[in-house]
Amino acid sequence: MTVIAVAATPYVRELFLDPDTWTALQRVGEVRLPADRADVGDEAVLAGLLADADVVVTGWGTAPLTAAALAAAPRLRLLAHTGASVKPFVTPECFARGVRVTQAGDAMAYAVGEQALALTLALLHRLHRFDHALRTGADWASAKGAPPRRELRGATVGVVGASRTGRAYLGLVRALGARVLVADPYLSGAEAVTLGVERVGLDELLARSLVVSLHAPVLPETAGMIGARELALLPDGALLVNTARSALVDEAALLAALRTGRIDAALDVFDAEPLPVDHPLRGLPNVLLTPHEAAGTVESRRRAGAIVVAEIDRFLLGRPLAHEVRPEQLDRTG
Incomplete structure (x- = not known):
């Protein structure tokens, strides 16, 4: 019998494994849970849970699969993550040991795209400024x-990163009549035509866009990609939306630009999380803030749980995984 270790906190299990999904998981294999109040962020607890496991399901707060944890798990063959980025859990030893990796990031793309759209519309209509006042x-x-309000229809929207969330967002804003520019070195000309967007460099995108929405992963070449120089390229009255990663933006430079009142921003991610109660961003009237919850819809969580179960089922049946992360892809994920 296949043993599936669910190395996730009760909170994560409740979010991602609703009763129907839980029942489906139990049909696939024998499910093992950590002991009550055991901390799956503790490597020793994780190692004990994995002793005879074939599959591990991970979530926020799970300890990484270090060489020591893997040494205690001789049967482990698959890591299935309930979220998107597997970097906090996957180590080089995982791949060296032949443990395959999959994740449920695709489930979250639409939710993040839809929140980015909601933030875009709120900024365009200055709802944050009205509310603050x-x-x-x-x-x-x-x-x-408030400063003049604008409509999305006919506006030029710049999307930085043609990721899953970037594509979900650009599809939504295009449906509402926006013209879309995309900056992404990995987007081909043919893909741009298929998506109905114009492929441009980052500087051109910043200079031409009324709205800029960030959807890139954090990589060595993207960390800090939006700094003081790039922010200065934005037209007066431009709007910046970040539902991706705070590390894409130089926060000090953004704060300085926002304090001038020249641009507005909507932010779901921050350098320090939780965002300190005395952080200067909290007091600015031209900033809309949400607490890193862009992907947190009920539907998104349910899709993620269903993806995890489906991937485990595919793996056990010897079928190709739909969302596998291979060793060479790990460095290209955020």
């Missing part, structure tokens, strides 16, 4: 004095 006691006339 009314909540901080501005009189009615002053509250109405």
Whole structure:
């Protein structure tokens, strides 16, 4: 009997494994859980759970599969992650040991794209500024004095990164009438035509776009890719949306640009998380903030759980995995 170790906290299990998904997982194999109140972030706890496991399901807070943890898991053949990035869990030893890796990031793409759209619309219509003014006691006339509002239809939107979330977002904004530019060195001309977008360099995208939405992974070449120089390329009144990774942007440079009032931003990710209660971003009227929850819809979580179960089933039947992460791909994921 295949043993499936669910090395996830109760919180993660509740989010991703609803009753139907849990039942489906139990049909696939014998499910093992950590002991009550055991910390799966502890390598010793993880090693004990994996002792006779063929498959491990990971989530936020799971310890990485180090050489020591793998040494305690001689039967382990598959790691199935409930989220997108597997970097916190997968080590070189995993691949050296022949452990295959899969993840459920595809489940989250639409949710992130839809929130990025919601943030885009809120910025365009200055909802964040109106809300801030009314909540901080501005009189009615002053509250109405936001900068000019714009519509998405006919606007030029720049998408940095033709990732799964980037493609979900650009499809949504195109459906509402936006013109879309994409900066992504891995996007081919043929793909750009298929997506109905114009492929451009980053500087051109920043200079031409009313809205810039970030959807790139954090790689050596993308970390800090939006700094003071790049922010200065944005037109006056431009809007920046970041539902990807905070490391893509120089936060100090962004804060300086926002303090001038020249641009507005919507941010779901931050250098320090949780965002400190006294962080200066919290007090700016031209910033819309959400607490790293872009992917957190009920539907997204259910899709992720279903993907994990389906991948385990494919693996056990000897079929190709639909969402496998291979060793050469690990460095290209965020």
